Amino acid sequence: MKYVKKSGVLSLYDPHVNCSLTFPQVGFDSAGRIGKLNTSYFCDVGFCPNDLTSLYAAEHIQNVYKAVGWEVKAGFLMTNTASCTTMRAPGSFQGISLIEHVMEHIAHELKKDALAVREANLMEKDDLLMPIFFPEAPLDTENLMPVLIKELKSSGDYDKRKLAVEKYNNDNRWKKRGLAVVAARYPFK
Numbered sequence: 001m002k003y004v005k006k007s008g009v010l011s012l013y014d015p016h017v018n019c020s021l022t023f024p025q026v027g028f029d030s031a032g033r034i035g036k037l038n039t040s041y042f043c044d045v046g047f048c049p050n051d052l053t054s055l056y057a058a059e060h061i062q063n064v065y066k067a068v069g070w071e072v073k074a075g076f077l078m079t080n081t082a083s084c085t086t087m088r089a090p091g092s093f094q095g096i097s098l099i100e101h102v103m104e105h106i107a108h109e110l111k112k113d114a115l116a117v118r119e120a121n122l123m124e125k126d127d128l129l130m131p132i133f134f135p136e137a138p139l140d141t142e143n144l145m146p147v148l149i150k151e152l153k154s155s156g157d158y159d160k161r162k163l164a165v166e167k168y169n170n171d172n173r174w175k176k177r178g179l180a181v182v183a184a185r186y187p188f189k
Helices: 053-060 092-110 114-120 145-155 158-171
Strands: 002-005 009-011 019-028 034-046 070-078
Touching (some): 019 092, 034 053, 053 070, 053 092, 092 114, 145 158
Parallel strands (some): 034 070
16 A cells, blocks of 8 residues: 655635645555545635535545545634535535545556546445444445446547547647546435
């Protein structure tokens, strides 16, 4: 298992995300499977902590991935800005953005396709869900993400488009393009 230690904060802060992730330690193997994740994140709640987005983000940070060996701590920051008003899945965008940022960093460290790292970490039936608001329980249905990703790669010509993006990036020094497939799971029944 390879351990990468990064100090400081990977700031994902913008008006839409309003979260920052501290990234002290993540352990993964050569395929990119996470064996250990120890991190904390903080969401800006403005001047009044009425709506703690960070608590909702905690429910979404696992997303579609196995969370074995994960230790994730949530926090909030009070600032002199206006408080946000949540609507439609509060915290989901923040939680999913945070874990996808980790997946991208692992892929970059291994020099692998980020989608391959995501696929290596997908949860399976009976994998445990992170106990945030509800007791620890297994995923009681089959995870359809591998099938959906395979269909999307096929119908969207992912491999062909990836080669085109790589060629464009090699041909252009300053302008770059990217391609990503990002899965999302809404964890409530």
